[in-house]
Amino acid sequence: MNRKGLSKHQVSERLKEFQKRDLKYSSGRILGSMCTCAHPVAKEAYHDFLESNLGDPGLFEGTKALEDEVISMLGEILGKKDVCGHMITGGTEANLMAMRAARNQARQEKSIKNGEIIAPKSAHFSFKKAADILNLELKEAELDENYCMDLNSVKELISPNTVAIVGVAGTTELGKIDPIADLSELCLEKDIYLHVDAAFGGFLIPFLRDIGYKFPEFDFGLQGVCSITIDPHKMGLAPIPSGCILFREEKYLDLMSIDTPYLTEKQQSTIVGTRTGASAAATWAIMKYMGWEGYAKLAKNSMEITDFLARGLLKQGFELVSPPELNIVAFNSSKISAHELASRLDKMGWAVSVSSCPPAIRIVLMPHIRREHMVEFLDDLKNIE
Numbered sequence: 001m002n003r004k005g006l007s008k009h010q011v012s013e014r015l016k017e018f019q020k021r022d023l024k025y026s027s028g029r030i031l032g033s034m035c036t037c038a039h040p041v042a043k044e045a046y047h048d049f050l051e052s053n054l055g056d057p058g059l060f061e062g063t064k065a066l067e068d069e070v071i072s073m074l075g076e077i078l079g080k081k082d083v084c085g086h087m088i089t090g091g092t093e094a095n096l097m098a099m100r101a102a103r104n105q106a107r108q109e110k111s112i113k114n115g116e117i118i119a120p121k122s123a124h125f126s127f128k129k130a131a132d133i134l135n136l137e138l139k140e141a142e143l144d145e146n147y148c149m150d151l152n153s154v155k156e157l158i159s160p161n162t163v164a165i166v167g168v169a170g171t172t173e174l175g176k177i178d179p180i181a182d183l184s185e186l187c188l189e190k191d192i193y194l195h196v197d198a199a200f201g202g203f204l205i206p207f208l209r210d211i212g213y214k215f216p217e218f219d220f221g222l223q224g225v226c227s228i229t230i231d232p233h234k235m236g237l238a239p240i241p242s243g244c245i246l247f248r249e250e251k252y253l254d255l256m257s258i259d260t261p262y263l264t265e266k267q268q269s270t271i272v273g274t275r276t277g278a279s280a281a282a283t284w285a286i287m288k289y290m291g292w293e294g295y296a297k298l299a300k301n302s303m304e305i306t307d308f309l310a311r312g313l314l315k316q317g318f319e320l321v322s323p324p325e326l327n328i329v330a331f332n333s334s335k336i337s338a339h340e341l342a343s344r345l346d347k348m349g350w351a352v353s354v355s356s357c358p359p360a361i362r363i364v365l366m367p368h369i370r371r372e373h374m375v376e377f378l379d380d381l382k383n384i385e
């Protein structure tokens with residue numbers, strides 16, 4: 001470390017050098033990420049609340065009220081206004097909290113010691129982390145021909161040690177929506193905790209449905225759903241880190257509560273202690289600014305570009321893994337492998353990702369991607385083959 005401090009100018013110049021090495025969303029070249037440019041309204045609010053700590057909410061009552069309003073707005077989007085929960089770092093932490101609540105409930109109410117969770121093969125890898133951290137066994141359910149969780153496979157995996165079943169509304173690789181209504185019935189019948197990971201789909205499905213797109217039910221409207229993950233830092237245009245975990249009932253938070261003797265709150269149910277209030281302020285600001293109509297427009301726009309890309313790919317002879325249901329397109333060439341294609345695209349400056357199940361080039365049409373970027377991308381693809 002330097003002994004003498006640098007000037008503000010020197011620090012800023014050095015930072016710019018580092019930042020030059022980063023890719024920019026605005027270039028339209030980041031095609032495999034579920035994050036995007038935060039909206040300026042959200043950035044400003046984030047900056048204004050940088051110092052507030054939701055880990056000690058009695059000191060920041062205004063920020064805590066913002067968090068409560070965000071939880072209630074998100075609950076409203078997802079079928080139940082009077083939910084409870086927290087703003088946290090993102091989908092990984094939200095899924096970890098949900099699995100912790102489920103494990104603790106099963107431990108307390110059913111004396112299950114070696115708990116198991118059932119999630120589809122398409123679930124985000126955060127469930128592997130959660131299983132590892134919480135000492136749970138993860139059992140992966142097979143997918144059906146449409147890459148959604150296969151109900152029969154779930155039924156076969158249920159055992160006396162099952163503490164939770166996970167369904168995904170907007171899978172990471174293909175944007176698929178699992179049969180949550182069936183899972184809800186099954187979980188009510190078997191008295192099993194049901195968690196829905198809508199980290200990606202949560203900010204899309206309700207708004208798209210509102211303007212006529214057809215989607216299966218997936219939210220708190222289904223009585224079996226105990227918790228939902230939703231990430232404002234994905235399609236919500238909030239800055240990273242802005243994630244959210246919602247629980248149907250307060251009792252799930254109580255199941256995780258730990259005494260916090262020296263703080264302004266008596267108990268804490270989150271995993272982290274010190275917790276930024278800036279995400280709550282930024283999410284509140286952008287949700288108020290966008291409103292239902294703003295998010296519906298944003299989602300529709302992303303779906304239109306998705307459709308444009310999918311048609312363009314088909315016209316050029318590529319094969320789609322399946323017709324896109326959300327703003328994710330996964331495709332393959334009949335001539336070269338997905339990994340080879342990804343590496344050639346990378347050399348041309350396109351940051352695509354390759355899905356694993358099945359291997360395919362995966363493009364997420366986030367709000368930073370415009371039609372002209374896709375025209376250029378399709379042109380470049382012509383030159384590759």
Ligand SMILES: Cc1ncc(COP(=O)(O)O)c(C=O)c1O
Nearest residue numbers: 034090091092124172197199200
């Ligand atoms: C469905 C789903 N769940 C969870 C996550 C993890 O979210 P994060 O990276 O914000 O922790 C992702 C990330 O892409 C996701 O797509």
